[in-house]
Amino acid sequence: MGNYLSKTLVETNDCPPEQKLWRAVLNQALMDAFEVNTIWICDYEKRDVDNFFRSRTQEFDDICDNAGLDPTRLWRKVQRLKGVKAGFLIPHKKEQRTLTMFERFKKKRANYVQSHWRHSHVG
Numbered sequence: 001m002g003n004y005l006s007k008t009l010v011e012t013n014d015c016p017p018e019q020k021l022w023r024a025v026l027n028q029a030l031m032d033a034f035e036v037n038t039i040w041i042c043d044y045e046k047r048d049v050d051n052f053f054r055s056r057t058q059e060f061d062d063i064c065d066n067a068g069l070d071p072t073r074l075w076r077k078v079q080r081l082k083g084v085k086a087g088f089l090i091p092h093k094k095e096q097r098t099l100t101m102f103e104r105f106k107k108k109r110a111n112y113v114q115s116h117w118r119h120s121h122v123g
Contacts, residue, residue, distance in 0.1 A: 015068065022067035029053075030078070034085065036105040053078055 064071035
């Protein structure tokens with residue numbers, strides 16, 4: 001998920017399989033929230049993931065607990081990065097690298113969409 005958040009979500013060798021699964025769930029949610037996913041998601045999925053990171057719920061805490069992560073620490077990191085992405089906060093060096101990586105992912109995805117056979121127009 002990038003330099004800034006990946007340290008939190010890095011799988012360790014001593015991590016049980018169940019925690020790896022929940023970390024993968026969180027990682028996918030973060031990729032969807034910051035639009036660095038490699039697949040297309042529909043509008044209601046975008047709203048769902050936006051709502052998931054808009055107000056902290058017991059569900060968020062439970063998923064973090066199942067992943068073996070501190071929910072408060074992850075929540076603060078995500079909220080900070082959302083503020084930086086929105087332009088409300090000045091990014092730290094690590095956050096800037098993460099945002100740069102996000103932009104690279106978006107460009108790659110856009111290039112892929114442009115070159116995909118479904119999007120080629122036969123005249």
